[in-house]
Amino acid sequence: MSLTQLIKRHKDYKQMFKEEVGNIKALFQCENGSIPFSKQAPLLVPSPMDFNPYIHSGIVGTAYDSWFRAYFQRKNRIMQEIKMESKVLQGYERIQHLLPPKESEELHEKIKNISNLRISYIQGHDVDEEELLRGMIVFAYCEHHHRATIPLREKSYTEPEEVEFRDLKALADHTKNHLPPFFNVQDPQSVKINPIFGITALFTGGADGDLIVDEAMYDIKSTKDYSYKGDQVYQLIGYYILDKNNPAKVFEELIEKIGFYYPRFDQTVFIPTDDLETEVNIDRLWERMMAYHQRTLK
Template structure:
């Protein structure tokens, strides 16, 4: 099960994460306004008539924001490293059209490179490319194998409305996020950071973006209220990263497994329609409480193993020793 599914369907898992999750009153905002409040000003009104377009806009905005950040830090981005690329491979496989990658790969990569390397300003062409990537990513993550066509992915419907929304969101992002100095030319940035073994235990969890010591989650929502599900997800990432460090570094298990060597204590929700950043620093929580939650999480994975996930993990990484992993978890539990 994914991290989201664990949080929504497994009470024990949710309780462990909730034990250190910040409450509404614990957050602060970059603007100084009360977090999650009606003090926020709507800078990009919601104009979408088709409900399904909301998630499409959210994912497309994520891509455009990443492109703009990559432009600032002078970072090349490969289409093959994006989740959307998995969608293209999946579409090619299940439509049986083996020409799709040849047809679309170079064009999409060129559009990405032209924007990032050319230091161009945002334009509708880049917005349409982001929408195509968003369609591919949604398809990649969906439990759908057949019934989706090339046209469904690459023929963008309601193009004018969608590109207008994206332009508004990115103009606000430029002013409120980029303009506030959250991204510097020498910032350490990790797109879609994941947490090695710990991520695999929740079916490959990956977050939005890490900038220096802050884990950001970009939200294109039309309401400003506090949502515990969003906060629990970010807290879950924080705990998974803590667990990874314990296993990979302190116990030296499966050091060859790929993971992003990251450290962070701060989480932040960026509300794109309002240009507001709501943040919390886990350094404000008692270290003993965090340690207790970490031990409980290790115990949960040790005593409630998901056989399917473990099998998949072993199959993908044949050099991985499951017994060593269990010993590492047991050592964490026994350290209590």
């Protein structure tokens, strides 16, 4: 059970965050100086008309995260993810025996080829970018089985749905033309891709963020809903707490701000962690998190 699932599915765990954090919407700032979570912010990358959010949005979101990390590394000449993504492989391992043998073999070969393609892309080589995007959707199909117990897909695992590809391509194309300037890294040593927060994350059953860069932690939200969400804020604060209390810290430097990047809106919102710690008793919340997990382990 991951930090995300704990907050979503365990009412008492979520209540703990709600009591300690409350609503901190007023603490958020916008990188571009606009009003955070404004209802007037235009949706710049809408989904195709035949897009079903209940079926497709989670897949595209996961696929976009994997593509964005690869694009970010390629652009900044950072090579941290140059092997098969473990979440993809673990997802495949959960379903391989449930698939017909031929389909299982085809999927295994497919994800190996996609992994090699993604690594080549990160390393700066010319690749077929449409093939890469389709591959990220295949990765997402597998990764969703790692994250949760869900039924097998009725459709093929190796052939992405066209509506998902069109949405992902539109979002990736927009990102390449409108990447926020703070994602152009000055110090590659300041970057951690997909941080997992070491031993402290074991308290939550696992946790992995999206990106730490220049002492800022960002969670990527490719959703079409640009609004304040308590669950998402609790998750981000949870990541910050895990990083802060990790004895083998990801970096010596402390995280100075935490925030969300919304690529469909060209918006990035954040909270300086000094402001967060003034408003929220972070140490007490960490103590309550540890006490919760110690009770559940008995």
